[in-house]
Structure formats: structure tokens, C-alpha cells
Amino acid sequence: MKNKNVFLLLIVGMLVCFACKKDDAVSDGTGAVEIISLTAIDTVLNAWQTTTVNAVAQGDGLIYNWEADHGEINGHGEQIEYMAGTCCTGINTITCKVSNSQNSDVKQIKLRILPF
Amino acid sequence: MKLKIFILILVAVFYAVQVNAQCCGAGNPLNGFGDVSGFQYKSLQISPQYKYSYSDQYYEGSKKAGVSPDRMFYNFISLDAAYGISNRLSVQGQIGYFINKTKLYNIEGWDDMTGYGLGDAEFNLRYSLVKNVLKKFDVSPSIGIKVPVGVFDQTVNEVKLPISLQPSSGSLKYNASVFVSKNFQKYSLSFKAFAEYANRIASQNFDYKYGNLYVVSMFGSYIITSKLNAVLQGQYEYRGKSQRENSEVIESTGGQVVYLIPQLNYTVFKDIALSLNAYIPFYRYMNGIQIANKYSVAFRITKSFNFNKNI
Numbered sequence: 001m002k003n004k005n006v007f008l009l010l011i012v013g014m015l016v017c018f019a020c021k022k023d024d025a026v027s028d029g030t031g032a033v034e035i036i037s038l039t040a041i042d043t044v045l046n047a048w049q050t051t052t053v054n055a056v057a058q059g060d061g062l063i064y065n066w067e068a069d070h071g072e073i074n075g076h077g078e079q080i081e082y083m084a085g086t087c088c089t090g091i092n093t094i095t096c097k098v099s100n101s102q103n104s105d106v107k108q109i110k111l112r113i114l115p116f
Numbered sequence: 117m118k119l120k121i122f123i124l125i126l127v128a129v130f131y132a133v134q135v136n137a138q139c140c141g142a143g144n145p146l147n148g149f150g151d152v153s154g155f156q157y158k159s160l161q162i163s164p165q166y167k168y169s170y171s172d173q174y175y176e177g178s179k180k181a182g183v184s185p186d187r188m189f190y191n192f193i194s195l196d197a198a199y200g201i202s203n204r205l206s207v208q209g210q211i212g213y214f215i216n217k218t219k220l221y222n223i224e225g226w227d228d229m230t231g232y233g234l235g236d237a238e239f240n241l242r243y244s245l246v247k248n249v250l251k252k253f254d255v256s257p258s259i260g261i262k263v264p265v266g267v268f269d270q271t272v273n274e275v276k277l278p279i280s281l282q283p284s285s286g287s288l289k290y291n292a293s294v295f296v297s298k299n300f301q302k303y304s305l306s307f308k309a310f311a312e313y314a315n316r317i318a319s320q321n322f323d324y325k326y327g328n329l330y331v332v333s334m335f336g337s338y339i340i341t342s343k344l345n346a347v348l349q350g351q352y353e354y355r356g357k358s359q360r361e362n363s364e365v366i367e368s369t370g371g372q373v374v375y376l377i378p379q380l381n382y383t384v385f386k387d388i389a390l391s392l393n394a395y396i397p398f399y400r401y402m403n404g405i406q407i408a409n410k411y412s413v414a415f416r417i418t419k420s421f422n423f424n425k426n427i
Contacts, residue, residue: 047405048185050223067269067276069322070360074226076273081226085185086368086405090360095321115367116183116405 030102033059038096038107040082047116050083053094053109061100068094071113084113143264143285144212144235145169145192145412155200158424163196169395169412175371175402183405184222188280191215192235196416204244211237211265214283231281234266240291252299262289262312279324287326288315308333316359327356327370335377342383347393349377357403368404373397391416 035057042051055064055078066073070092071084084092092113097106145167155161172187173180194212201207212235220228240260247254268286270277279286293310310333314326335349351374358369379393395412402408 048183050226063274065271065274065276067271067321068278070279072229072278073275074221074223074229076275080275083185083223083226087358087366089366089368090364093321 030100031060033057033062033098033100033103033105035096035098035105035107038094038109040094040109040111043110044112044114045084046114047086047089048083050081051111052079053082053096054079055096055098055107057098057105059098059100059103059105062098063100065097065099066094068092071111082111084111086116089113089115143262143283143287144194144210144238145190155198155206156422156424157200157203158422159200160421160423161196161198161418162421163416163418165194165196165414165416167192167194167412167414169409171407171409173408173410174405175400175408176405178399178401181405186222186407187220188218188407189220190217192217194235204247206242208240208242208260209238211235213266217281217283219278219281229272229277229281231270231272231277231283233270233283235283236262236285236289237265238262242295252304254295254297256295258291258293258295260291260293262291264288268317285314285326286317286322287324289313289326290315303336303338306333306335306337308335323361325359327358329356330354344383345381347377347379347381349375349379350398351375351377368402368406371400371402371406373401373408374399387420387422389418389420391418 035055037056038053040051040053042049045051057064057078064077066076066080068082068084070088070090071082073094074081074083082094090113091110093108093110095106095108097104099105168189168191170187170189172184174183175181192212192214194210196208196210198206198208214232214235216230216232218228218230238260240258242256242258244254244256262285264284264286266284268282268284270282289312291310291312293308295306295308297304297306308331310329310331312329314328316325317323331351331353333349333351335347337345337347339345353373353375355370358366360366374397376396376398377393378396379391381389381391383389392415393413395409395414397409397411400408
């Protein structure tokens with residue numbers, strides 16, 4: 001009888017532990033954020049030539065924010081297209097900030113824009 | 117008396133507005149309505165305005181360039197106000213709002229982008245240095261400041277818009293001008309010289325300075341009827357090249373443009389007038405390769421108030 005009670009207690013205890021375990025399949029947008037890489041197909045472009053820039057990041061519930069100090073960005077999310085006209089020749093910086101509700105990470109990539 | 121009121125309104129509809137004439141940069145655009153020497157003591161004018169502009173031509177020097185990566189247009193509204201502090205000193209202000217500022221790309225897969233919102237606010241002080249009532253001759257210098265009250269880092273879908281689509285210029289600007297006018301019975305001749313200096317924009321991820329702007333305008337107005345008058349303005353504009361970080365000059369910025377600006381003014385009631393103008397580029401010389409304005413049109417309503425009980 002005593003052994004049976006202990007066994008039942010163990011079963012209940014295990015069930016309680018499993019119920020409390022975090023379900024990794026459900027994302028709540030928290031936790032660490034890290035940009036693994038930020039790359040462009042071409043880093044040297046002529047004016048009005050486009051290139052694809054891709055951010056690889058890890059974390060839950062990620063939001064990708066993009067900005068360029070010169071030139072233009074089209075698209076959104078993990079991958080965008082970039083272009084700069086003749087007004088923006090030189091070395092331009094694209095900044096990608098990846099964030100969730102709690103954390104964020106920022107990376108930059110520089111592209112050289114040559115005259116048309 | 118009616119003629120006096122008409123002349124007052126005629127003078128009023130030409131009050132100073134900014135002459136920020138970039139086609140496709142950030143900040144309030146030029147609307148091209150003519151200029152006046154000043155206001156009567158305790159007279160107030162309120163003018164809501166609307167402007168539409170379209171650009172689809174790229175120029176290299178004075179010739180059309182063989183490129184067409186995009187087109188641009190905007191719808192802009194502003195509220196202007198002017199008040200005569202004394203018979204010689206007046207204060208003028210403007211605040212602008214972009215209903216939309218849109219770029220249409222001729223690149224496969226690229227979506228159109230639109231910015232919108234509050235632009236810049238401008239304040240000017242004008243003084244009638246020479247005010248010869250008998251000879252109807254005025255000389256009025258003016259100084260002013262343009263404040264970037266609107267957004268300069270607008271984002272859409274978590275992507276920051278390019279500078280050309282930002283509603284505000286992001287730069288504090290100073291201007292000075294002088295206006296000279298000579299009135300005759302049925303017509304008047306005026307001259308204006310204007311200069312604007314822009315402060316450098318130095319933020320965390322952006323370092324930029326617009327080139328200085330110089331504008332010279334000559335215009336003549338003619339009274340067609342007691343309610344209708346016409347103005348023709350010729351305007352030469354020179355903009356210096358912009359600079360980016362480390363004071364690096366951006367070659368494909370700045371240039372020279374000559375505009376023809378025809379305008380009609382109609383007095384609806386003794387204190388309400390309507391004005392319509394068109395901005396027609398007559399000659400362009402663009403540094404490097406740049407998009408240039410094709411045309412723009414503007415409409416304005418002016419309502420005058422006179423709080424001076426002596427008139």
C-alpha cells in the first residue's frame with residue numbers, strides 16, 4: 001500500500017513537472033535576439049543598380065527594422081532590396097535592427113556606390 | 117475706397133512665402149506666389165494653400181539624361197499667416213503638411229513608397245526700409261528661420277524612407293531677402309533677392325548638409341479688371357551642392373533652374389481673394405544626373421482682417 005502511494009505520488013509529480021515545462025513551439029516574442037549575419041549579394045554597385053541584403057537572426061517574435069544613411073530600401077522583413085542614385089555615391093551604411101518585445105540586436109553593412 | 121481695398125488685397129496676396137525650390141528633397145516646397153513689401157499696421161492675413169508637383173525627368177547638365185528609374189509627385193497643403201506689427205514691421209509664418217509624397221519606381225519588383233505628415237515651419241520678419249507712398253516705391257529687407265518641426269525619420273513597414281520622401285527637411289535653415297517694388301496705376305514691377313543657409317544635420321546615423329540656396333525673381337503684375345489681376349514672374353534659382361559626412365561634396369546635387377511663373381488673382385469679396393499659379397521650368401542645369409521638376413500648380417485663398425479702427 002505504502003509503495004503504491006509512493007508510486008502514485010511519483011506519477012503525479014512527473015505530470016506536474018511536464019505541465020510546467022515551457023512549450024518551445026509557442027513563441028511569445030521574448031528571449032535573446034542575435035543577428036547571425038547581415039550580407040549583401042553585391043557590396044560594390046553602380047548608381048541605380050539594385051542588390052539584395054539579407055539578415056539572418058535568431059530569436060522569437062522577431063521584427064526587422066531597416067535604414068540606410070543614403071539610398072533607398074524596398075521590401076521588409078529578413079530580406080530587402082537596396083539601391084542608391086547618383087545623389088548617394090560613396091560608402092553608404094545599411095543598418096538592420098532585429099528586435100522582439102524584450103531584446104534587440106543591431107548590425108551594419110557598408111556598400112560602395114559608384115557613379116552611374 | 118473700393119480701389120484702396122483692392123490694392124490692399126492685391127498687395128496682400130503677394131506676401132512673402134518661402135522659396136525653398138527643391139523638386140524632390142525633404143521639407144516644404146516653393147509655391148511661387150509673389151511677394152509684397154509689407155503690411156498695414158494691425159492687418160492680418162490668413163492663407164490656406166495647396167500645391168501639386170510632378171517630376172519624371174532626369175537631367176544631366178542642361179540635357180535630359182537617358183535614365184528613368186523613378187517618378188515623383190506630392191500633394192502639399194500649408195497655412196500662411198501675416199500680421200502688421202506696425203506700419204513698417206510685419207511678421208509672417210507658414211506651416212506645411214504633406215498629404216502624400218510618393219515615389220513610383222520603374223524597377224521590377226519595387227513597390228511605390230509614400231511619406232506624409234508635417235513638414236517645416238517658417239517665420240519671417242519684414243521691415244519696410246523705404247516706404248515712399250507718393251512715389252509708390254518700397255524696399256523691404258526680411259530675415260527668417262525655417263524649423264524642421266515634422267518627422268525626418270519616418271518609417272513604413274519598419275523601413276526608413278529615403279530623404280526625398282521625408283516630410284520635414286530635418287535641417288534648421290536661415291534666410292534673408294530684400295524686396296523692391298514700384299507701383300504704377302495699372303501695373304507694378306518688383307524684384308526679390310533671397311538667400312538661404314541650411315545647418316548641418318548631424319544625428320546618430322546621418323550626417324548631411326543641404327547646399328545653400330540663392331533665388332532672384334523679377335515680376336510684373338497687371339490689373340485686368342477691378343477684381344482680376346495677372347502676374348508673370350521670372351525666377352532664377354541656384355542651389356549649391358550638398359555635403360555628406362566628412363564634408364564630402366555630393367556631385368549630383370544642386371544646380372540652376374529658371375522658372376516662368378504665371379499667376380492669376382481674383383478678388384471674390386473685399387477681404388477674400390483667390391490665387392492660382394503654375395511653376396514652369398524654362399531652363400535647367402543640373403549638376404551630375406538628377407531628377408528635375410516637370411511642373412507644379414498651386415492654389416491659395418487669402419482672407420484679410422483689419423483690426424486698425426483708423427482705416
